[in-house]
Amino acid sequence: MPHVYRCRQCRATSPPSTRKDAEASRREHRVIEHGGLAPDGEEIVRVPGSTPDPDHRYVSTAAVVGGLALLAIASAIARSLGR
Ligand SMILES: [Zn+2]
Incomplete structure (x- = not known):
């Protein structure tokens, strides 16, 4: 997303x-x-009408990967407690 x-x-x-x-x-x-x-009065503004920032997509991808890691850890804990 372009900024000025x-x-x-x-x-x-x-x-x-x-x-x-x-x-x-x-x-x-x-x-x-x-x-x-x-x-x-200086500012950095998003150019109106521009598409969403690809950087934000990267952040949400990192959140997804983090969520999957948490699920894997929770699954491992559940398995070890199940024994
Ligand atoms: Zn100036």
């Missing part, structure tokens, strides 16, 4: 990119334009 970094102080917006790239643009902008300080 926006600095209201400079009335500037980065080109649409990943959230990570937008965060990199923010870091770079803070250093170059504001001496490393965070300008008031």
Whole structure:
């Protein structure tokens, strides 16, 4: 899902990119334009109408894998208690 970094102080917006790239643009902008300080009113926003972030899909995949691991552990415990 594309994100943009926006600095209201400079009335500037980065080109649409990943959230990570937008965060990199923010870091770079803070250093170059504001001496490393965070300008008031800056923000990282999702470009309206864009599709969901693939990063979020990765997180939910990790949750599924974690859930399966928990089930495997619970199953092993149940089996050892059943003896
Ligand atoms: Zn700025």
